[in-house]
Every structure is written in structure tokens, then in C-alpha cells.
Amino acid sequence: MANERPLWRKAIDAVERPVGSRLENLVQDERFSDVLAVTTHLQRALSRRLERAQRRLLHIGNLPARTDVARLSEQVARLERQLRDVSNRLEDEKDGHAEHPDPG
Amino acid sequence: MGMPSIPTPAEVRHRIRRDVERNALRARNGIEHVVGMNRAQVGLSPKEVVWRRDKAELWRYANDGVAYRPPVFIVMSLISRSYILDLYPGNSFIEKLVEAGFDVFLLDWGVPDEADADNDLERYVDEYLPRALEAARDVADTEDVTVLGYCLGGVLALLLAAAHPEEPIRNLVLMATPVDFQEMGMMGAIMGEGRLEPDHVIDATGNVPSEAIRDIFRLLKPTADVASYATLWQNLWNDEYVHGYQAFGQWTRDHIPFPGAAARQCATLFARRNAFMEGTLRLGGRPVDLQQITCPLLNVIAERDHIVPSASADPVIDLVGSEAAEELRLPAGHVALVAGRQAAKTTIPTIVDWLQAHSEAAAPLEA
Numbered sequence: 001m002a003n004e005r006p007l008w009r010k011a012i013d014a015v016e017r018p019v020g021s022r023l024e025n026l027v028q029d030e031r032f033s034d035v036l037a038v039t040t041h042l043q044r045a046l047s048r049r050l051e052r053a054q055r056r057l058l059h060i061g062n063l064p065a066r067t068d069v070a071r072l073s074e075q076v077a078r079l080e081r082q083l084r085d086v087s088n089r090l091e092d093e094k095d096g097h098a099e100h101p102d103p104g
Numbered sequence: 105m106g107m108p109s110i111p112t113p114a115e116v117r118h119r120i121r122r123d124v125e126r127n128a129l130r131a132r133n134g135i136e137h138v139v140g141m142n143r144a145q146v147g148l149s150p151k152e153v154v155w156r157r158d159k160a161e162l163w164r165y166a167n168d169g170v171a172y173r174p175p176v177f178i179v180m181s182l183i184s185r186s187y188i189l190d191l192y193p194g195n196s197f198i199e200k201l202v203e204a205g206f207d208v209f210l211l212d213w214g215v216p217d218e219a220d221a222d223n224d225l226e227r228y229v230d231e232y233l234p235r236a237l238e239a240a241r242d243v244a245d246t247e248d249v250t251v252l253g254y255c256l257g258g259v260l261a262l263l264l265a266a267a268h269p270e271e272p273i274r275n276l277v278l279m280a281t282p283v284d285f286q287e288m289g290m291m292g293a294i295m296g297e298g299r300l301e302p303d304h305v306i307d308a309t310g311n312v313p314s315e316a317i318r319d320i321f322r323l324l325k326p327t328a329d330v331a332s333y334a335t336l337w338q339n340l341w342n343d344e345y346v347h348g349y350q351a352f353g354q355w356t357r358d359h360i361p362f363p364g365a366a367a368r369q370c371a372t373l374f375a376r377r378n379a380f381m382e383g384t385l386r387l388g389g390r391p392v393d394l395q396q397i398t399c400p401l402l403n404v405i406a407e408r409d410h411i412v413p414s415a416s417a418d419p420v421i422d423l424v425g426s427e428a429a430e431e432l433r434l435p436a437g438h439v440a441l442v443a444g445r446q447a448a449k450t451t452i453p454t455i456v457d458w459l460q461a462h463s464e465a466a467a468p469l470e471a
Contacts, residue, residue, distance in 0.1 A: 005338075012334045020327035024410070027323055028289045037299035044304055070308035077218030077310070084158055084219065088231075091157075097235065 126341035144351035147187035155239035159214030171205030221310025248272035
């Protein structure tokens with residue numbers, strides 16, 4: 001099938017292969033990781049600022065912000081985890097498992 | 105270079121007819137693909153859930169022709185969907201293992217949410233894995249099992265075998281399993297000291313979101329989508345190709361969140377301390393020594409793996425205590441180890457051969 005490659009495909013490959021390989025090398029460069037880290041930090045800082053501003057606005061109108069919902073959701077998750085742990089412990093006791101293996 | 109031959113009128117007619125037919129099929133398949141009709145059905149091998157705890161489920165695949173013991177117990181990665189091992193009939197690693205006569209179990213981790221954000225490596229290695237292993241042995245009525253881990257599932261399998269030498273593991277098969285995280289390229293470097301902290305990528309659910317994982321994988325092959333769309337267009341007339349493309353494409357977009365606690369530990373233990381290589385690995389406060397692994401081991405390395413470079417999987421054999429440790433290097437990529445034409449032709453048969461050589465004939469089923 002390879003010899004049936006149409007012209008348009010040959011053209012795409014002629015560009016994609018060298019460009020792709022260069023980009024792959026670039027991504028593996030240590031400096032790329034530095035840049036990615038800095039960009040992520042900036043993005044996080046920016047979204048935190050936006051979130052803070054949004055929260056202030058919503059709280060003025062007595063409305064819950066995303067962080068309030070996240071906090072509630074985290075509390076529910078914590079409860080769910082506790083319930084799950086209790087039920088797992090009960091099941092372990094029934095099956096005769098130790099809660100955690102002996103660290104020995 | 106010879107002169108290009110001039111096609112005969114019959115050849116021209118044939119080509120025109122073929123192109124018209126293909127374009128009609130392209131149009132049909134293209135529309136179906138764009139509107140999302142005929143979504144690929146994946147993970148279809150018949151199975152039953154034989155154990156579950158929290159989100160983890162142990163599946164046993166139906167097999168009336170089990171010819172080998174012990175059963176094969178597959179440990180899946182924490183960040184990708186397990187159906188890559190059972191993509192669709194005719195392109196399924198699990199189907200091939202079942203056909204080869206193995207009793208196959210797969211431990212699927214489910215999709216973590218807020219309730220799983222505290223899941224650390226100890227929870228997987230000390231709690232889920234030993235219990236699931238026991239359940240598999242009970243159901244299969246067997247003394248021991250062959251454990252097979254793929255990618256991060258291989259890391260969990262290694263940790264299980266090293267932290268719990270008392271577990272009856274007959275053989276250990278590791279596929280594309282990283283141990284030297286200094287060789288992981290960008291994947292390891294980005295979590296290095298002074299760069300990203302795990303908490304920078306953990307979202308409000310307490311987990312690393314699946315989108316972040318997908319984006320990191322995409323970065324490793326930045327132009328992969330272009331090549332893949334071009335190949336799709338070229339083969340859009342071919343129903344079989346389109347089906348495979350949809351199934352595989354679905355999997356590459358379909359990652360699962362990484363539980364926050366495990367992600368933090370992986371960053372510290374592996375990306376920063378390279379603990380497997382340095383021999384400084386500790387779980388639950390106790391040291392974990394890979395020399396404790398003495399069972400026969402097969403380390404399957406994909407030489408063209410862009411996610412787990414072969415250099416990061418190479419040292420396994422030197423780190424474990426097994427005298428019967430073998431290495432299998434295959435000219436494949438990360439996924440081509442388990443799915444696709446190359447997997448069916450080379451990689452899976454080679455792994456099946458090794459498994460059969462390290463197993464025994466199962467007693468025939470009583471009538």
C-alpha cells in the first residue's frame with residue numbers, strides 16, 4: 001500500500017516528518033520543561049486572581065462561588081471516604097484480613 | 105529510475121472506477137465519523153466481575169477452554185482506560201490470551217473522583233492488589249498467578265511483588281514499565297525539582313484531571329494528529345480502518361484522572377528521587393527492595409516507545425533478584441505492544457509463547 005501513497009500525502013509527510021521530529025526534540029529539551037513550568041505557574045496565578053475577583057463579586061450578591069462549591073464537594077468526598085473506609089474495614093474483618101500488612 | 109509506464113485504457117477505467125467508489129465510501133464514512141455515528145464498541149470480550157472494592161473491579165474473562173495454569177492477572181495503569189487491552193474483536197490482547205488457553209483476570213481501577221483523591225500507592229499496593237489477587241486465586245481455585253503489568257500497571261506489579269514477597273506470584277511480566285525516571289524525558293523532567301509541583305496540576309477534585317494527562321501525551325508527539333488525520337483521510341473508504349481508527353482515537357482521548365495522593369508520591373519517589381534506581385524506595389514507611397523479586401520475570405520493552413523510552417525500562421533485569429529474568433525487545437511503540445497489526449503478528453504471540461513456556465497444562469474441566 002505504501003507505493004500507492006497519493007501526491008498530497010507525500011507532500012504532507014514531507015513537511016510533517018521533519019517538523020514533527022524537530023518539535024519532538026524541542027519538547028524533550030530541558031529548557032522546554034522550564035518554559036512549560038513557568039507558563040503553568042503564570043496560568044495558575046492568573047486564574048487564581050480571576051477566581052478571587054469572581055468570588056468577591058458573587059459574594060456581594062450573596063451567591064456561592066466555584067470555590068464554595070469545591071469546598072462543599074470536598075467535604076462530601078471526605079465523608080464518602082470515611083464511610084468507605086468503615087465499610088471496607090468491616091468487610092476485612094469479616095474476611096479475616098488485617099487492616100494493614102505488618103510493616104515488619 | 106525507470107520511465108513511468110503509460111497506463112492502458114483498461115487500467116485507467118479501473119482506477120477511475122476505484123476512485124469513484126472510494127470517494128463515495130469516504131463521503132459516507134466521513135459523515136458518520138463527523139456526526140459520531142457508529143462509535144466504536146470497545147472492551148467487548150465477555151467477562152464477569154468477580155471482586156470489587158471502592159472503584160476497583162476485578163474482571164474474569166469467559167473461557168471454556170482454559171488449557172494453562174496459573175491464571176494471568178493483569179494490572180492496568182492508573183491513568184488510562186483498560187479497554188486498550190481489549191480494543192475490539194480481532195484486535196484484542198485479552199482475546200488472544202483467552203484463545204491461547206489462559207484464564208485471564210484484569211484489575212480495572214475505574215474512574216477516580218473526589219472520593220479517591222487520597223488514594224496513595226500504599227492503597228493500591230497493600231490493599232487493593234493483595235485482595236484482588238486473593239479473590240482471583242479463590243475464583244480460579246489456584247495456588248498462584250502470573251502477574252502482568254502494563255505501563256504504570258507494571259510499576260504497581262513491581263511494587264506488589266517487591267513489597268509483598270509472600271504473595272504467590274509464579275511469573276511476573278512487565279510491559280513498557282519505567283524504572284529509571286531520569287530517562288523518561290520531558291515526562292520526568294517536568295516534575296523535577298524547581299519546576300512543576302504536583303499540586304500545580306491537581307484540580308479541585310484533588311486529582312490530576314484527565315485533560316492534563318491527555319495534553320502531556322499530546323505534547324510528546326506534537327504533530328501526531330496531523331499524520332493521523334491524513335492517514336484517516338487516505339483510508340476513509342476502508343470500513344475496517346475507520347473502525348480501528350475510531351476505537352483507537354477514542355482511547356487516546358479517553359484518559360482517567362490520576363488520584364492526587366498517588367500523583368504526589370510518583371512525582372516525589374520516581375521523578376525526583378528516582379527511587380527504583382537509587383534503591384531508596386519506601387512504601388508505608390518500610391523499605392521496598394526489588395531484590396525481593398525472585399520469580400521468573402519477562403521485561404517487555406518497546407524500542408520505539410515515545411511514552412516510556414526503552415532506556416527507562418531497560419534496567420529492570422539488573423534491579424530484581426530473579427535469576428530467570430529475561431528481556432524481550434520489540435520494534436514497537438507503546439501501544440503497538442498490545443494493539444494493532446504488529447501486536448497481533450509479533451508482540452502478542454511472543455508474549456503468549458513465554459507465558460505458555462512458564463505455565464503448566466490445566467487439569468481438564470470435570471463434565
